[in-house]
Amino acid sequence: MKDQSFVTTTLVKQSPEEVLAAIGNVRGWWSKNIEGSTDRVNSEFIYRDQYLTVKMKIVQFSPKKVVWDVVESYNTFFGASYEREWDGTQIIFDIINTDDMTQLTFTHAGLVPQFECFTVCSSSWDYFITTSLKSLIETGKGKDISKDEDSYMTSFVVDQTPKEVYDAVNNVRGWWSEEIEGKTNELHAVFFYHYKDVHLVKMEIVELIPEQKVVWFVKDNYFNFVKDITEWKGTKIVFKIAKVGDKTQLTFTHHGLVEEYECFDVCRDAWTSYIQGSLKNLITTGKGQPNAKEGGLSAELIAQWGLPEK
Known part of the structure; x- marks a missing residue:
């Protein structure tokens, strides 16, 4: 059976070591609301926001792969019946050096379309990996929306x-x-x-x-x-x-x-x-x-956003 776990991939010019360092700086790309060490094997950290509390254990941390086990989770956004959906899942960062680029593939193993949280969680992960973490790797600054x-x-x-x-x-x-x-x-x-x-x-x-x-x-x-x-x-x-x-x-x-x-x-x-x-x-x-219909978009923006011309 095909694995339906959520996966997203991004490419950067930085080295695998630089990508590893950015992944380990979880507060720089995911959230400042984190307790514990995020860049050492066997360490545990806790992420919190208004709805989600999750405890992660780092089981691998190398220039080729980073793996977090989800030890415990509570997600109240979808109600009590679904708050433990992340339990037993695993978060994997595969780092591959290809020519002069580094490919980062992120997998939340076990986060599947059957989960109530799948659409929200996968959309959020895609943002944090392909926008915030990528920005941290390339510019030294991620996108903080954690408050x-x-x-x-x-x-x-x-x-x-x-x-x-x-x-x-x-x-x-x-x-x-x-x-x-x-x-x-x-x-x-x-x-x-x-x-x-x-x-x-x-x-x-x-x-x-x-x-x-x-x-x-x-x-x-x-x-x-x-x-x-x-x-x-x-x-x-x-x-x-x-x-x-x-x-x-x-x-x-x-x-x-x-x-x-x-x-x-x-x-x-x-x-x-x-x-x-x-x-x-x-x-x-x-x-x-x-707002009433008013047009006003340039041809450049219409093309950039893939919109039909009017």
């Missing part, structure tokens, strides 16, 4: 049912922007949003639980007004829907959008307007205030 507890969040309560709220959230053109390409209400669908050439973003829908939760993963992002044009990339956008008495509460969190981001003030104000204004109005009155 999850400080992420932007806002919520409101309405008289409508959880189904009405859920349906409105998925009607993204009805509250965010009419300038959206792709389906916005199907699991694993990828849709594209842009505001002129100021902000472009590609979202994957990684979780849909009717009347309870919607989760988007930011696969790619472009800003034309901040130094790091990809600031949103690798972050998650979560809509949680809950019954509160005879009313419904919607809690919106952009996990990874933190005050350290250069775009934070602009993005916070924009999300507040869309969620507390447009989305809430769509739910309560049937009419939101999305």
Whole structure:
């Protein structure tokens, strides 16, 4: 039977020894919220974020291969039935020298499509390996989105049912922007949003639980007004829907959008307007205030993002 474990690969010009050193600097590419040594055989370390706590044991650490055993894990993002899915899995970094390049192949052995967390976890791993770890190897600086507890969040309560709220959230053109390409209400669908050439973003829908939760993963992002044009990339956008008495509460969190981001003030104000204004109005009155269609993309950006010409 074909192994369905998650695998992703990247190529860099640096040596296997430099790649090994970067892998061992886990705080530099995965998260600063780590306890313990991350670059010695037989050492154990613990990773923590708002939802996931995992204990790793390093069982191999060499210029050819790094292997972590998942000793214990708790992932509350998907509920109690699925919180131990990572238990017994293994994380493997294969380092191969090819001509003047080094190939890094990352495998989370045991993380398979049958897991409830597969889509979210595999999308996150792909970001951390092919974007953050690769950046650390090549530039000496990874992409830190680990301060999850400080992420932007806002919520409101309405008289409508959880189904009405859920349906409105998925009607993204009805509250965010009419300038959206792709389906916005199907699991694993990828849709594209842009505001002129100021902000472009590609979202994957990684979780849909009717009347309870919607989760988007930011696969790619472009800003034309901040130094790091990809600031949103690798972050998650979560809509949680809950019954509160005879009313419904919607809690919106952009996990990874933190005050350290250069775009934070602009993005916070924009999300507040869309969620507390447009989305809430769509739910309560049937009419939101999305951005109108306006075009405005250059031919270069259309080609770069693989979009159909209009």
